[in-house]
Every structure is written in structure tokens, then in C-alpha cells.
Amino acid sequence: MKRRKMVAWIFTILFGLLGWFVYGLARILSSGNEYMYVGFLCMAFFIAGNYFILNIHKRVKQKWTWAIMVLIFIVPSLLYGSYDWYIRSIEIANAEGDLSTYQPYKQGSELALLDEPAALQLEENLPELDGATALYPVYAAFAEAVYPERTYSYEDRSESPVTVSKTNGAFQRLSKFQVDIIFTAGPSDEQQEALKQMEKTAIGKEAFVFFVHNDNPVDSLTLKQLRGIYAGEITNWEDVGGRNQKIIAFQRPEGSGSQTGLENMMGKNPIMDPPKDQRVNGMGGVIEKASDYRNHRNSIGYSYRFFATKMVEGHHIKLLNINGIDPSVPHIKRGDYPLTGNFYAITNGTKNPHVEPFIEWILSSQGQQLIEDTGYVPVKETDLP
The missing domain is CATH 3.40.190.10 (Periplasmic binding protein-like II)
Incomplete structure (x- = not known):
């Protein structure tokens, strides 16, 4: 009997390992598409096989059969799911880049800087800025040039006037008059419909x-x-x-x-x-x-x-x-590259008196120079080679 019981345990372990191997192989070969479900079918087959093998041995009680099923499949599934979620969270966080390296007035910041003080200087009633992740280095450079020195957290929407909500979030905030200017590519038809007083000014390419x-x-x-x-x-x-x-x-x-x-x-x-x-x-x-x-x-x-x-x-x-x-x-x-487009400073009926002078300054040689120094293409020629 001991020998039969040992054989049952060996088959249980082998079937469990084989099930997870086939499941992982199915995920890799499927490249994330619908064929991934082949892995789940394989797992179901091996669960049934394990159950059958364990139950043909009368020495193994029913309650232990289910306990073994839990240990071999459910626990690893939970561990794998948690690990997969963790890896995905790291993957996306790393992929989005470290925006803190572009934070205004932060030591070691990678923002483009002017060689002389900006012609426009604002001290109070600062325009609230938001926008696309890709354009944060641009409008953060505008803020460091024109706004007073202090901490500007791109995540703190309650305190900081320079934040990042990504394109869709920025348009939503602009439609609710929670910000004065957003910096994005052109709006979708739905976004344009939501902004009844929208004015967009091309500032770069x-x-x-x-x-x-x-x-x-x-x-x-x-x-x-x-x-x-x-x-x-x-x-x-x-x-x-x-x-x-x-x-x-x-x-x-x-x-x-x-x-x-x-x-x-x-x-x-x-x-x-x-x-x-x-x-x-x-x-x-x-x-x-x-x-x-x-x-x-x-x-x-x-x-x-x-x-x-x-x-x-x-x-x-x-x-x-x-x-x-x-x-x-x-x-x-x-304009040779066929998918070249403008990006914009977009407003929606703001009452802030500093918004218009700020956008005018962005279109000045200083503002356009910051756009070029950041790595984008200005809409107006600058003195740079």
C-alpha cells in the first residue's frame, strides 16, 4: 500500500508540474492573444487527471483529495496572479518614465532653461496648467521660467498649479473649469464638443x-x-x-x-x-x-x-x-514626414487675466526657444541653429 500511495503522490506532483508548464507555454506562444485560454483548458484537464489518480487509491480520503487540489492549483494560481499584477504595475510605471526629473525648480531637473530671465514674470494668480504626459517637460519649463520659485508637484491637483492628468483627464478638467490652460495634441470630436468656449493656439510641432x-x-x-x-x-x-x-x-x-x-x-x-x-x-x-x-x-x-x-x-x-x-x-x-502635427495651448473661457499674456510669451522667441531646447519643434523660427 505504501508503494501505491507513493506512486499516487509522484503522479500528482508530475501532473501538477506538467499542467503549469503547458499553461506557461501556451501564454508565451499565444503572445497575449485569445489562444491563451488553451492554457486554462490544459489546467482543467490536469486537474481532472489528478483527481482521478488520487481517487483510484482507496487509502487517500476524499477530504485530502480536495486539500491536495487546493495546494497544487489554487495556491499557485493566487501566487501567480499576484506576481503577474505586481510585474505589470512595475512594467507600466517604468514605461511611463520618471516625470519628477522634469519638475520645476527641482534640483537636478532636466528641464530646458533660458540664458536670461523670462520677459514675463508672474507672482500671483498663476494660471493652472495641465496636459499630456509627453508635453509635461515643455510646460514645466514654461512654469520654471515664468512662475515664482516653489514646489510644483505634478500629482498634487489641490495645491500645485502645474500638474499632469494625461490628455483625457486634462480635457475633463478643462471642461469643468478646474484648470486654465492644457497642453495637448488636438482634441477628439467628443472632447471638442464638450468645450464650448475652446480656443486652441498652436505652439509647436x-x-x-x-x-x-x-x-x-x-x-x-x-x-x-x-x-x-x-x-x-x-x-x-x-x-x-x-x-x-x-x-x-x-x-x-x-x-x-x-x-x-x-x-x-x-x-x-x-x-x-x-x-x-x-x-x-x-x-x-x-x-x-x-x-x-x-x-x-x-x-x-x-x-x-x-x-x-x-x-x-x-x-x-x-x-x-x-x-x-x-x-x-x-x-x-x-513637413516632409507625413504624420507631422501641431500641439496646442488650449483654453475654455478662463477668466484669469494672465492667460493671454502667458500664451503670447509662449509664442515669443523665449517660449519657442524652450520648446526647441526641450526637443520639440517650434511653430516659429528661433535664433538657434
Whole structure:
């Protein structure tokens, strides 16, 4: 009997390990798509197999059978789920970049600085600023140049006049008159409808970019090919000069700045509805997904050039040329890169008397110089080479 009992335990352990191995293999091979559920089916099969093996041995009582099931499957599932959540939280946090390095008046800040005092100096009734994550280094530089020295926490919306709520959150706050100016790319149709008194002033230019993993042999796509991918008509990299692999086309939530950029690029072409796990909240999360962390080497994502190349570094991605043109500063300046667009200072009927002079200063040579020194392209020529 002891020998039979030992054999039952050995088979239990082997089936448990094999179940988790097949589950993990299914996750890797599926690259996060719907075939991941094959892993759950495998787990269910091995649970049934374990239950059968344990129960053919009369010495093993029913209550111990269920206790073993809990130990082998439920406990590891909880541990794995907790670990997976933890890794995802680190992944997104790291991917979004460290905004504290651009905080106004913070020692060691990476903000662009003027060589002389700003022509505009504000001491009180400071305009409340908010905006897209990618543009925080720009308007934080404006604040350090014009606002008085103090602590400006980008997370403290109750105390700091210079915060980051991301594009959709910034538009929501502007519609509720909680801020005076937001800095974003152009609004979506829904956002524009919500801002009845909206005035937008173009202050700089930027490239909307698409990227893939470094190992992807595709270096360039046409606008027609991009539209085909995001319409769900082109589904394999082989169709655009790559390997025979399924294209995983990540998207952002509705109302985000980069999703609006995608909508503008698509024009009247409908955008496919992606699987739930291919819609990523953070703009940096899309970059992380396209890197090699979770083996998504057959994926494609989109962002803005400065964010993807300066604010989030150390990821194994490359920017694609569009219609054979790379998204470099000279090509953005000349308008050669086909997905070049403006970013704006946007107001919504603010009563703050300093808003208009502040925007005028942004369009001055000093404000435009800060935009260029940050790494963006100004809408007006500066004295810089």
C-alpha cells in the first residue's frame, strides 16, 4: 500500500508540474492573444487527471483529495496572479518614465532653461496648467521660467498649479473649469464638443510615430499599409515585407492623445476593435508591450516621437519610416514626414487675466526657444541653429 500511495503522490506532483508548464507555454506562444485560454483548458484537464489518480487509491480520503487540489492549483494560481499584477504595475510605471526629473525648480531637473530671465514674470494668480504626459517637460519649463520659485508637484491637483492628468483627464478638467490652460495634441470630436468656449493656439510641432521591436525586419510602412493594419485588413507581417507572424496591433483608450492621433491618421477608414489585452492604458505601456519583456516581438504600437525616444528609454523598439521618410527633426520642420502635427495651448473661457499674456510669451522667441531646447519643434523660427 505504501508503494501505491507513493506512486499516487509522484503522479500528482508530475501532473501538477506538467499542467503549469503547458499553461506557461501556451501564454508565451499565444503572445497575449485569445489562444491563451488553451492554457486554462490544459489546467482543467490536469486537474481532472489528478483527481482521478488520487481517487483510484482507496487509502487517500476524499477530504485530502480536495486539500491536495487546493495546494497544487489554487495556491499557485493566487501566487501567480499576484506576481503577474505586481510585474505589470512595475512594467507600466517604468514605461511611463520618471516625470519628477522634469519638475520645476527641482534640483537636478532636466528641464530646458533660458540664458536670461523670462520677459514675463508672474507672482500671483498663476494660471493652472495641465496636459499630456509627453508635453509635461515643455510646460514645466514654461512654469520654471515664468512662475515664482516653489514646489510644483505634478500629482498634487489641490495645491500645485502645474500638474499632469494625461490628455483625457486634462480635457475633463478643462471642461469643468478646474484648470486654465492644457497642453495637448488636438482634441477628439467628443472632447471638442464638450468645450464650448475652446480656443486652441498652436505652439509647436511633433511627429506621430509607429514603432516595432528592434528584431522586426520591417523598417518602413506606407500610410496605406498602416491603415490596413489598424483596420484589421492586414494581419500578417509577411504581407508588408516581414516574417510570417501574426501582427499584434496595440491601441490606446478612447480620448487619449495618441488614440486621437491614430484616428486622424485613419481618416474615414474604420479602426478595428482590438482584443481587450491589446488596448493599453498608458502610452508608455504600449512601448513596453512592443519591447521584448513579454515576447511581443511581432507587435506594433504608436506614440509621439519625443516621448518614445527621450522620456522612455532602454526599450528595444525602433521607429518606423512612413512612406520612406523618418521622423527626424529636419523632416518635421519641413513637413516632409507625413504624420507631422501641431500641439496646442488650449483654453475654455478662463477668466484669469494672465492667460493671454502667458500664451503670447509662449509664442515669443523665449517660449519657442524652450520648446526647441526641450526637443520639440517650434511653430516659429528661433535664433538657434
